[in-house]
Amino acid sequence: MYTYKSGIAQIDEVSGGFDAATNILILAPPMSLGDQLAYALTKPLPGEYAIVLSTNERAAEVVDAFKLAGADKRFTGVIDAITKSSTPTIVDTPRLMFVSSPTDLTGIGIKFSNMIETIFEGEFSDGEAGLFPPPIRFCVNSISTLLMYRRLEVLYQFLHVLTAKLKKIEGVGVYLLNSESFDEKTLSLIKQLMTCVIEIKVEQNINFLRIRGITGVNGDWMKFQVTRGQVVILP
Amino acid sequence: MISTGVNGLDEMLGSGIPQGSRVLYSLEPGVNGQLFMISTLSCALARGHSCLVIFPNTTVEAYRNDAARMYGARLDLASGPVTFMDAIDRERIDKSARSAEARASEWKARIQKLCRDHQVTVIFAYFDLLYEEFGLETAMEILESAREGTEGRKITLVIEHLNLEGTPLIERFIRDLSFDFVLAIRSSFRPFPQFNYFTLVHASWAQIPVRSLPFIIAEGRIIPYIPRIVVTGPAGSGKSTFVMNAADEGHSIDRGGTDGDSTTVVLDFGWLRWKDFDITMYGTPGHTRFDPLMPPYLRYAMGVIIVVDATKPDQLTRARHLIDMIVKRRIPYVVAANKNDLPGVMSVGEIRNHLGIGEDIPLFPISATRKADVNFVIESLVDSITQFTY
Numbered sequence: 001m002y003t004y005k006s007g008i009a010q011i012d013e014v015s016g017g018f019d020a021a022t023n024i025l026i027l028a029p030p031m032s033l034g035d036q037l038a039y040a041l042t043k044p045l046p047g048e049y050a051i052v053l054s055t056n057e058r059a060a061e062v063v064d065a066f067k068l069a070g071a072d073k074r075f076t077g078v079i080d081a082i083t084k085s086s087t088p089t090i091v092d093t094p095r096l097m098f099v100s101s102p103t104d105l106t107g108i109g110i111k112f113s114n115m116i117e118t119i120f121e122g123e124f125s126d127g128e129a130g131l132f133p134p135p136i137r138f139c140v141n142s143i144s145t146l147l148m149y150r151r152l153e154v155l156y157q158f159l160h161v162l163t164a165k166l167k168k169i170e171g172v173g174v175y176l177l178n179s180e181s182f183d184e185k186t187l188s189l190i191k192q193l194m195t196c197v198i199e200i201k202v203e204q205n206i207n208f209l210r211i212r213g214i215t216g217v218n219g220d221w222m223k224f225q226v227t228r229g230q231v232v233i234l235p
Numbered sequence: 236m237i238s239t240g241v242n243g244l245d246e247m248l249g250s251g252i253p254q255g256s257r258v259l260y261s262l263e264p265g266v267n268g269q270l271f272m273i274s275t276l277s278c279a280l281a282r283g284h285s286c287l288v289i290f291p292n293t294t295v296e297a298y299r300n301d302a303a304r305m306y307g308a309r310l311d312l313a314s315g316p317v318t319f320m321d322a323i324d325r326e327r328i329d330k331s332a333r334s335a336e337a338r339a340s341e342w343k344a345r346i347q348k349l350c351r352d353h354q355v356t357v358i359f360a361y362f363d364l365l366y367e368e369f370g371l372e373t374a375m376e377i378l379e380s381a382r383e384g385t386e387g388r389k390i391t392l393v394i395e396h397l398n399l400e401g402t403p404l405i406e407r408f409i410r411d412l413s414f415d416f417v418l419a420i421r422s423s424f425r426p427f428p429q430f431n432y433f434t435l436v437h438a439s440w441a442q443i444p445v446r447s448l449p450f451i452i453a454e455g456r457i458i459p460y461i462p463r464i465v466v467t468g469p470a471g472s473g474k475s476t477f478v479m480n481a482a483d484e485g486h487s488i489d490r491g492g493t494d495g496d497s498t499t500v501v502l503d504f505g506w507l508r509w510k511d512f513d514i515t516m517y518g519t520p521g522h523t524r525f526d527p528l529m530p531p532y533l534r535y536a537m538g539v540i541i542v543v544d545a546t547k548p549d550q551l552t553r554a555r556h557l558i559d560m561i562v563k564r565r566i567p568y569v570v571a572a573n574k575n576d577l578p579g580v581m582s583v584g585e586i587r588n589h590l591g592i593g594e595d596i597p598l599f600p601i602s603a604t605r606k607a608d609v610n611f612v613i614e615s616l617v618d619s620i621t622q623f624t625y
Binding site for chain 1: 262263264265266267269292293294296297298300301304322361363364367395397399400422
């Protein structure tokens, strides 16, 4: 089974990376490096694909962020739930798909399936590596935004289906959630869907992360930075 | 009747949905099933029905754009007798009414007014957000309120719902809300990520067993797909001729037999589009030495055509053995008594007696060289597949 490199030495040296079918929750406060960490973990390595469900920024911004992080944009797809509300006539491409709004779970589910299918059929990009099943990193860049539009119970059921599908195709999922905007019940319900949780805190402008749920990985707080899509653990 | 817009489905339902029905298209997350409701909408508009389309999750322009892209130019939402309630209406209702009760009343009032003003006969509604906000009963009351004061006008209600709760919710629609027609649209995520199928769960006006059929989407249409019909029978009975005559595209893998004729050694393969069903046919070799191939051929078969040579009574024991294999797997089948244009054919009764089959199994005297005969057999088998009680 495929192992996804995390780019974090503390994980990769102990377990080789994330096992296929791992779902990772990043719990991060606002103004932290949470989104950068999520993108760093989602950035496709050679032979891999990335799909971002963007509920808080336009596809173009996501693609730019991945490009800055050193990702090959030919292997990065975005399901954009923002742009269509202002540009209703926008047309899907194999790598950029649009849904009307973050409320549109039907559309999100369909575009997710379509994009996965495009990858499986080898029609996503040129120069495909041919691994089967194709390794896919999937990121929801804000569960918090989805929670603003849909009830927790509904979203839980929806994410349950999404995470299960990701497991079936042996992908890895990264889900970003604002740790300060939701109550304990919300956090614990979302955590139930995950296999690993990375918590972030910020003290005196320094970001710390703590990894839970990976056997053998130290659960202590560690200082970190993200530089050009690379996670650097600071001494 | 209102056509579903899916010819194969209309066939199963006996030409469509009766006016005044309550219809549910229940979508599993991720399944590409939005075309079902759009197809029905398109057919209703083409028949001149005045339609109200309620989609609280998007705007009219985005919806029109999506519908046109999915369904093509056949759907003209700009000029048809259609009225919309969209995300902007929802926002206005949310702003104007603070409590859930007040919002429900506002929804009802607006829907009633639109139905009255535009003499609406069919309502299409995306149900998710109404259901989430008001719960099942109240959300349905909101939509049902359209029927009040319509002076005998029968209003058909068609809803599409992203069903995150599975079968229990579908049962509530049928049991508690008396829905007339329920179609569950689902997908299998293996071995390929997306394999779509629909299950005809309930049709109050027709005695149709619960039936699942895969479908494909091509040319902006939903096409029910029968991935495997097996054509089998004794050697020399005319299976290859049958498959080649039935197929729009077909191949036979033959080699010379000991009697000088060619004989199928691996399979015959045929693909055809028949009455809006997409069908793939596999013809088996007839010789007993190929029998180990039969279980894998039959494993995922949705139906079987047994071809027998009506001029050769000595072949029928072999045919009976094949029928036993099929019956054991509970696969619907029909019998084609081939070479009926030649002298010395047995009667239908004789063949039935030899094969040990009753009147309930369709048996057709045919000539596999005649396309019309072949089509008749396929039509009968498709009927059996869509209505067979397992």
